[in-house]
Amino acid sequence: MNSDLRGCGCRDKEGRGGKPSGEVPRLTLKGEECGFQHQFSVRETYPFHTHTFYEFFLINKGKGIHRINGSSVLLSEGSFVFVRPSDRHGYDFLNQYDLELINISFLPSIFEKICGLLGCAPSFFTDSPLCLQTELAEPVLSDIRKKMLHVGGLEPGAARRLYLNAVLPYFLYHFCPGPALQEVDPLPGWLSSLIRRMEEPENFIEGLPRLISLANVSQEYLNRSFRRYLHMSPTEFINMRRMDFAASLILENRMEIIDICQECGFRNLSYFYRVFQRQYGCAPGEFLRKNRPGRG
Secondary structure, three states, rough: OOEEEEEEEOOOOOOOOOOOOOOOOOEEEOOOOOOEEOOHHHHHOOOOOOEEEEEEEEEEOOOOOEEEOOEEEEEEEEEEEEEOOOOOOEEEEEEOEEEEEEEEEEEEHHHHHHHHHHHHHHHHHHHOOEEEEEEEEOOOHHHHHHHHHHHHHOOOOHHOOOOOOOHHOOOOOOOOOOOOHHHHOOOHHHHHHHHHOOOOOHHHHOOOHHHHHHHHHOOHHHHHHHHHHOOOOHHHHHHHHHHHHHHHHHHHHOOOOOHHHHOOOOOHHHHHHHHHHHOOOHHHHHHHHHHOOOOO
């Protein structure tokens, strides 16, 4: 876990998913105006807490539950959340799922400057009982993910602070009142429709030939469009859908891996293992051990 935070005021510390009773841990930034975390499991996140700063977090993969101010909110890939210092929150597992999140934190003084730049009253973001949450779709999702990871790639100090001051207004704008953010490069209608159809197992299992058939455009144009709007190749997109399907079959624990490989449209078991390892960071057997229901 990459952490730029520290804890204080840790009386009556609650477990993950618990209900607060009295004072909960309060996190602060470690002598910096801004911080970064990249956490790959609910287990890596802090137990129920509050803090002295604002933060954005993005769910990069998976699903989970956000325990926030006495409520439980579903999180899934693309959930983009703005958390205030007054919020009391933590994360919990959702059934057999786990989540990966990217977090950017910053001081209240920076938040006030951003509101001034946007011409938006701070009360819009702070008066709601719950923190603000939106669900990002491509290409905005990839763009925000890239910017957040770039923050983490910069050493704490002037360079990170300068870049963060440049991108935070863009992040906060997604929660501003008024018209929805108009993207410079929105997904064309034909590509949006194609992606929706390729979410169906009978289509992504068949793979690239089915994608080309449904697209009804040349393969060269298809490749360019996927790179331009989704920042991946058609094959990478298909494999992501196949691996999501494979993970759900593995967690059901009713089929052998070689059968799951074939069920997902792969004809080469070693290639299936390589793609799975690349997406989930472990082999299928280890994935099952880590994520089986009832794990500690």
